Amino acid sequence: xxxxxxxxxxxxxxxxxxxxxxxxxxxxxxxxxxxxxxxxxxxxxxxxxxxxxxxxxxxxxxxxxxxxxxxxxxxxxxxxxxxxxxxxxxxxxxxxxxxxxxxxxxxxxxxxxxx
Numbered sequence: 335x336x337x338x339x340x341x342x343x344x345x346x347x348x349x350x351x352x353x354x355x356x357x358x359x360x361x362x363x364x365x366x367x368x369x370x371x372x373x374x375x376x377x378x379x380x381x382x383x384x385x386x387x388x389x390x391x392x393x394x395x396x397x398x399x400x401x402x403x404x405x406x407x408x409x410x411x412x413x414x415x416x417x418x419x420x421x422x423x424x425x426x427x428x429x430x431x432x433x434x435x436x437x438x439x440x441x442x443x444x445x446x447x448x449x
Contacts, residue, residue, distance in 0.1 A: 351441050355448075358430055358437070365426040372419030379409035 382405070395402070438445040 348443070351437065351444060355434070355437055355444060358434055362427060362430040362434070365423045365430060368419055369423035369427070372416045372423060375412055375419065376416035379412045382409060 386402075386405075434448070438448055
């Protein structure tokens with residue numbers, strides 16, 4: 335069947351499906367960006383703790399405890415935030431991948447484009 339023999343109702347349906355797929359792919363990019371942000375936030379406390387451990391011979395623990403405890407609590411908060419962002423992004427990525435696969439199976443032309 336050629337493209338000219340399609341009914342006028344099929345063409346807008348194809349455009350709607352392509353627009354929905356573009357929306358899903360944009361949402362997937364947003365989830366990937368959230369994942370990148372979570373990984374970057376997770377790396378910051380690790381680098382701060384590495385610096386503290388590397389310079390631990392330069393200070394007495396008892397003298398800097400009033401600075402160290404709030405810093406460690408802030409690092410713990412950042413780690414919790416990073417884990418949340420990473421888990422949330424992975425769940426969203428899994429969800430969008432399932433939706434994209436469903437669309438690919440429902441629409442043969444779309445499956446050819448995205449295979």
